Amino acid sequence: MEALTDYAIWEIVLLLVSVLVTIYLYYVSKFSYWKSRGVVTPKPVPVFGNFLMGMLQKQSPGQIVQRVYNAGPGEPYVGFYIFGRPAIVIRDPSIIKHVLVKDFNIFADRHVSTSKNDTLGSQNLFMLHGEPWKYLRVKLSPTFTSGRMKKMFPMVAVCARQLVDYLLDHSGEKDPVEVKETTAKYATDVISSCAFGIESNSLKDPNAEFREFGRKVFNFTRYRTLEVLGIFFVPSLMSFINGSFFTRKTTKFLRKVFWDTISYREKNRITREDFLDLLIQLKNKGHVDSEEKEDENVLNEEKSSSLFEFKGDNLVAQPALFFTAGFETNATTLSFTLYELALQPHIQKRLRAEIAEIMDKSNGTPTYEDVFGMKYLGMVVSETLRKYPPLPLLDRICLQDYKVPERNLIIEKNTPVYIALLGLHRDPEYYPDPELYDPERFTEENKRLQKPYTYLPFGDGPHNCIGLRFGLMSVKTGLVHILSQFEVKPCKETPIPLVLSTRSSVLASVSGIPLTFIRSKAQTL
Numbered sequence: 371m372e373a374l375t376d377y378a379i380w381e382i383v384l385l386l387v388s389v390l391v392t393i394y395l396y397y398v399s400k401f402s403y404w405k406s407r408g409v410v411t412p413k414p415v416p417v418f419g420n421f422l423m424g425m426l427q428k429q430s431p432g433q434i435v436q437r438v439y440n441a442g443p444g445e446p447y448v449g450f451y452i453f454g455r456p457a458i459v460i461r462d463p464s465i466i467k468h469v470l471v472k473d474f475n476i477f478a479d480r481h482v483s484t485s486k487n488d489t490l491g492s493q494n495l496f497m498l499h500g501e502p503w504k505y506l507r508v509k510l511s512p513t514f515t516s517g518r519m520k521k522m523f524p525m526v527a528v529c530a531r532q533l534v535d536y537l538l539d540h541s542g543e544k545d546p547v548e549v550k551e552t553t554a555k556y557a558t559d560v561i562s563s564c565a566f567g568i569e570s571n572s573l574k575d576p577n578a579e580f581r582e583f584g585r586k587v588f589n590f591t592r593y594r595t596l597e598v599l600g601i602f603f604v605p606s607l608m609s610f611i612n613g614s615f616f617t618r619k620t621t622k623f624l625r626k627v628f629w630d631t632i633s634y635r636e637k638n639r640i641t642r643e644d645f646l647d648l649l650i651q652l653k654n655k656g657h658v659d660s661e662e663k664e665d666e667n668v669l670n671e672e673k674s675s676s677l678f679e680f681k682g683d684n685l686v687a688q689p690a691l692f693f694t695a696g697f698e699t700n701a702t703t704l705s706f707t708l709y710e711l712a713l714q715p716h717i718q719k720r721l722r723a724e725i726a727e728i729m730d731k732s733n734g735t736p737t738y739e740d741v742f743g744m745k746y747l748g749m750v751v752s753e754t755l756r757k758y759p760p761l762p763l764l765d766r767i768c769l770q771d772y773k774v775p776e777r778n779l780i781i782e783k784n785t786p787v788y789i790a791l792l793g794l795h796r797d798p799e800y801y802p803d804p805e806l807y808d809p810e811r812f813t814e815e816n817k818r819l820q821k822p823y824t825y826l827p828f829g830d831g832p833h834n835c836i837g838l839r840f841g842l843m844s845v846k847t848g849l850v851h852i853l854s855q856f857e858v859k860p861c862k863e864t865p866i867p868l869v870l871s872t873r874s875s876v877l878a879s880v881s882g883i884p885l886t887f888i889r890s891k892a893q894t895l
């Protein structure tokens with residue numbers, strides 16, 4: 371009996387060893403994929419590949435690809451493994467140009483994806499693939515022209531003045547303001563006003579619903595962090611776990627607000643020159659009324675509407691994305707700018723002087739043209755977007771085997787392809803002393819010297835950020851109004867240096883950004 375037990379134990383041990391050896395050999399063969407193609411990779415670990423730190427929530431999506439980027443200085447690309455799946459980060463700017471622009475047809479889709487049941491999450495411009503995406507992009511482009519932006523500008527300016535009122539109630543050395551939360555409230559008011567036609571009152575009402583639901587989307591609990599990692603890196607898992615881009619409660623809320631507002635507007639024949647008006651036109655006519663020459667060109671390309679129907683959740687999915695893509699990116703840009711200005715008073719002083727001049731000339735009501743005409747403001751915001759790109763990675767999927775120009779590599783069909791914005795923007799080869807916040811990098815002359823495709827805060831090519839003008843408008847308008855009234859200073863709680871969150875998909879400080887707002891002398895007299 372005893373002999374039999376010994377025998378059984380040996381059998382179990384042998385079985386276990388064989389299983390472990392098989393797993394090991396399986397991963398050794400998997401993890402030789404890039405090596406056998408002469409592509410450098412950071413060392414993978416069994417099962418997780420280069421994804422362990424992501425799973426442990428010690429690196430955010432942007433930091434995962436930044437780390438891969440940094441593993442191959444001087445290399446044109448670096449391979450890595452999402453569990454066992456080979457993926458690639460492109461480093462060489464000329465190859466980046468091929469991926470984003472020149473060979474767009476091969477890289478026409480993003481890799482990110484959510485569950486098919488998540489209609490709001492999957493049917494928007496960011497997530498759609500193929501012909502339906504192309505059709506929708508053509509249809510939505512006329513809603514983002516500079517002419518439309520100018521019409522929305524007064525709504526943004528109202529929110530910026532409310533932001534100043536809020537700060538007036540919270541100014542002074544003894545009253546630090548949590549800047550990320552405050553700018554998120556401002557950005558929420560701006561985007562809910564323009565995309566949903568709703569005064570969300572986030573700045574005035576601490577329990578404002580829009581802010582509450584927006585917070586849920588970007589509240590990176592352990593589960594939400596894994597869900598968003600899945601959306602970016604393992605999208606095939608999303609349908610399996612029924613993942614959701616907006617979270618279920620937010621989806622329900624956005625759906626209700628959208629349809630309530632649409633029926634109210636249609637019943638009362640209200641027009642407001644905002645995104646919602648344009649979406650109502652898409653719902654009723656299938657196109658946005660032509661306003662400018664560029665719109666007409668776009669309309670001539672109209673195709674069969676069977677590609678995408680503007681009804682039901684398909685319609686709500688668009689403002690839902692504008693809301694989500696809009697408020698967090700804007701708040702991030704604003705809050706990091708205020709942080710750097712607080713730490714570098716000489717930059718702040720110069721910017722405030724430029725703003726004071728414009729405020730003076732415009733009697734305190736700068737126009738859209740005034741805001742976009744301010745050179746130093748443009749340089750400051752560009753530098754923030756370099757050092758802190760709010761969406762720190764771009765992703766595409768390779769749709770057919772692709773021979774990399776002038777290199778001995780074929781990127782195989784279905785390989786996920788990433789561009790590490792944090793890696794590029796903080797690469798000392800392109801931006802010497804990259805941790806230094808220096809708007810001088812963006813003088814006209816220095817911009818001409820900048821290597822193309824090393825600065826991509828809004829992406830590039832046909833998939834680039836459609837909300838670029840709107841984003842810049844709300845960030846710049848917010849800054850102009852704040853800095854015309856206040857000097858921004860660090861307080862004892864301000865994190866120096868600032869540590870980035872390892873969970874958030876949009877760049878964020880791990881400990882928030884508390885700063886103080888001191889009313890400027892001219893205003894207090």
Ligand code: HEM
Nearest residue numbers: 495496692695696699761827828829830833834835837841
């Ligand atoms: C500072 C503000 C913003 C930044 C830094 C930013 C950044 C980005 C980036 C990096 C992409 C991916 C581009 C690519 O893959 O090549 C993107 C896409 C997109 N963004 Fe933005 N964004 C901002 C504001 C906005 C706003 C305000 C909206 C809407 C109102 C918006 C809507 C979108 C949409 C719809 C896409 C997907 C476009 C497509 O694939 O056709 N973004 N954005």
